[in-house]
Amino acid sequence: MTDASRPKRHVGAPHDTGTDIDFRRALAADREIRSSLQALRDEIDDEIARFGSCARVRTRTLARLRRHPYAGLDWRKIAAAFLVAGMLGGAIDVLLFRPESEPADIVMVDPVLYGLDFAELR
Amino acid sequence: MAKNADDESRAAEFLEMRAIATGDQNAFARLIDRESPRLLRFARSMLGSLEEAEDVCQETFISLWENAARWRPEARIGTWLHRVCTNRAIDRLRRRRDFVEADALNNVPDAAPLAEAGLLRGEAIGSVRDALERLPLRQRLALILLYFQELPQSEAAAVLGVSESGFESLLARGRRQLRASLTETGGEHD
Numbered sequence: 681m682t683d684a685s686r687p688k689r690h691v692g693a694p695h696d697t698g699t700d701i702d703f704r705r706a707l708a709a710d711r712e713i714r715s716s717l718q719a720l721r722d723e724i725d726d727e728i729a730r731f732g733s734c735a736r737v738r739t740r741t742l743a744r745l746r747r748h749p750y751a752g753l754d755w756r757k758i759a760a761a762f763l764v765a766g767m768l769g770g771a772i773d774v775l776l777f778r779p780e781s782e783p784a785d786i787v788m789v790d791p792v793l794y795g796l797d798f799a800e801l802r
Numbered sequence: 803m804a805k806n807a808d809d810e811s812r813a814a815e816f817l818e819m820r821a822i823a824t825g826d827q828n829a830f831a832r833l834i835d836r837e838s839p840r841l842l843r844f845a846r847s848m849l850g851s852l853e854e855a856e857d858v859c860q861e862t863f864i865s866l867w868e869n870a871a872r873w874r875p876e877a878r879i880g881t882w883l884h885r886v887c888t889n890r891a892i893d894r895l896r897r898r899r900d901f902v903e904a905d906a907l908n909n910v911p912d913a914a915p916l917a918e919a920g921l922l923r924g925e926a927i928g929s930v931r932d933a934l935e936r937l938p939l940r941q942r943l944a945l946i947l948l949y950f951q952e953l954p955q956s957e958a959a960a961v962l963g964v965s966e967s968g969f970e971s972l973l974a975r976g977r978r979q980l981r982a983s984l985t986e987t988g989g990e991h992d
Contacts, residue, residue, distance in 0.1 A: 707923060710977070713980060716930045716984070720934070721843065721847075721950045726847070727852060728842050732905065733842050733852060734838045737842065737860055740856075740860050741859075744860065744864055753823070788959045800885050802911075
C-alpha cells in the first residue's frame with residue numbers, strides 16, 4: 681500500500697540523505713505512530729474476538745431481514761395455478777350453471793357489414 | 803495485470819450482489835462473515851463502544867440488503883459499507899450529548915520532536931486511544947481508514963467524499979496532531 685503523505689526523501693539531494701535530521705525524525709515519528717496504531721488496532725481486534733461480536737452481528741442481521749417481496753416465488757407454479765383455476769372455473773360454469781335456452785330478443789348486427797338500415801331492423 | 807484483477811474483483815462483487823438482490827440469504831451471510839470483522843473494527847474505533855459498533859454494523863448490513871437490487875457494477879462493497887457505516891456512526895456521535903468535536907485542536911502547531919524512547923509502549927495504548935479520540939472527526943477517520951482498515955488511498959478518499967490530495971492533507975494534519983497530542987501526554991507522564 682502506498683502512502684503518499686509519509687515523509688518524502690528529497691530525491692536528487694544525496695548530500696541530505698542520512699544526514700537530514702528533520703527527515704529522520706519525521707520518519708521515526710511516522711514509525712512510532714504506525715506501530716502504536718497497530719497496537720491499538722490489535723487490541724480492538726482482540727476485543728471483537730473475545731466478545732464474539734461477529735457472530736452476534738451475523739445472527740441479529742439475518743434475523744432482521746425482510747424477505748424480498750418476490751423472493752422464492754416459482755413463476756411456473758403460479759402460471760400453472762392460474763391455468764388450472766381458469767379451466768376449473770370454465771368447467772363449473774358449463775356443467776353447473778348452464779344457462780337455459782333463452783329466446784333471442786335482440787340480435788346485434790354489425791352495421792359495418794350489413795349497413796345501417798339493416799342494423800336498425802327489429 | 804492489476805487492472806484485470808480489479809475488474810475481476812468488481813465482477814465477482816457484482817455477481818454476489820445480484821445473488822443477494824434475489825434474496826439469497828446464504829450469499830448475504832457469507833458477505834457478513836467476510837466483511838464484519840473489519841467493519842466492526844472500524845465502527846468500534848469511531849464510536850469507542852463495541853455494543854454501539856455492533857448496532858451500527860447491523861444497520862449497515864441491513865441497508866446493503868435493502869439496496870442490493872440497485873447495485874451498480876462499478877461500486878465496491880468495501881467502500882460502500884465503510885461509507886454507510888461512517889454516516890451512521892456520525893449520526894450516533896451527534897446524538898451523544900457529551901460528544902465534543904475537538905475543533906480546538908485544529909490549529910495545533912507542528913509537533914515538537916517525539917521523545918526518543920518509551921513514549922508509546924504497553925499501557926500507553928490507552929493514551930493512543932485517547933489521543934485518537936481527541937482528533938477532529940475527519941482527521942481521525944483518515945487515520946483509521948489508512949492504518950486500521952488498510953483501504954487503498956483512493957477508496958479511503960471515496961469513503962470520506964474527498965479527493966486523494968484532500969485525503970493526504972487530512973492524513974498529514976491528523977498525524978501531526980496525533981504526534982502533538984501524544985508528546986503532550988508523554989510529557990505529562992514523565
